[in-house]
Amino acid sequence: MTIDVYSQYFSAECVCNEVPRRAVIVKLTCESGGGEVYYTVNISFFPHRDEEDYAVSYDAYAEKELFRKAGRRSKKREEAFLEELRTHADELAASLNGRIHWDAPLQEARRG
Numbered sequence: 001m002t003i004d005v006y007s008q009y010f011s012a013e014c015v016c017n018e019v020p021r022r023a024v025i026v027k028l029t030c031e032s033g034g035g036e037v038y039y040t041v042n043i044s045f046f047p048h049r050d051e052e053d054y055a056v057s058y059d060a061y062a063e064k065e066l067f068r069k070a071g072r073r074s075k076k077r078e079e080a081f082l083e084e085l086r087t088h089a090d091e092l093a094a095s096l097n098g099r100i101h102w103d104a105p106l107q108e109a110r111r112g
Contacts, residue, residue, distance in 0.1 A: 003030045005039070005078050006085065009054065009106040014045040014098030016060035023048030024100050025056055026089045028081055030073055038068035039081055041088040045098050048106070062092035 005028040012024035024045045031038055045060035047053065066081055066088070086102060093100050 001032055003032075003073070004028070004110065004112045005030050006082060006109060006111055008109040011048075011101040011104035011106060012045055012093070012098060013101075014060055014093070014096055016045060016096065019047060021045035021047055021057075021060055021098065023054075023106055024093070024098070026085070026100065028078070028085055030078070032073055035070055036068065037071050037073055039066045039077070040064060041066060041081075041085060041092065043089050043092045043096075043100070045093075045096065060096055060098070062095055064088050064092055 007025060007027040009023055009025050012021060014021040014024070024043050027042050029040050029042060040063050042061065042063040044056050044058055046056045067077070089100060
């Protein structure tokens with residue numbers, strides 16, 4: 001089972017495949033099954049050509065695994081990962097030569 005613990009769209013800067021990307025979706029995802037659980041932070045920059053364009057492209061995508069272990073989902077663990085989320089997302093953005101504008105969210109955060 002895959003659950004987006006957190007996801008939110010932000011204004012951003014990135015160029016990938018010669019296409020300017022003006023937005024990013026940032027997610028904390030939990031996957032569990034077979035007695036194992038793991039968490040990842042992932043980002044995907046996309047063009048966001050107008051206020052209604054949320055067509056996420058996956059050619060400017062990066063992911064970082066935070067945790068993998070036997071067990072199940074933990075709210076306490078998730079809160080700790082959320083406290084570190086921006087640091088990990090900024091590292092991923094830098095790996096794509098991009099920048100996330102944390103002070104410019106495009107939508108409210110969604111929690112699952």
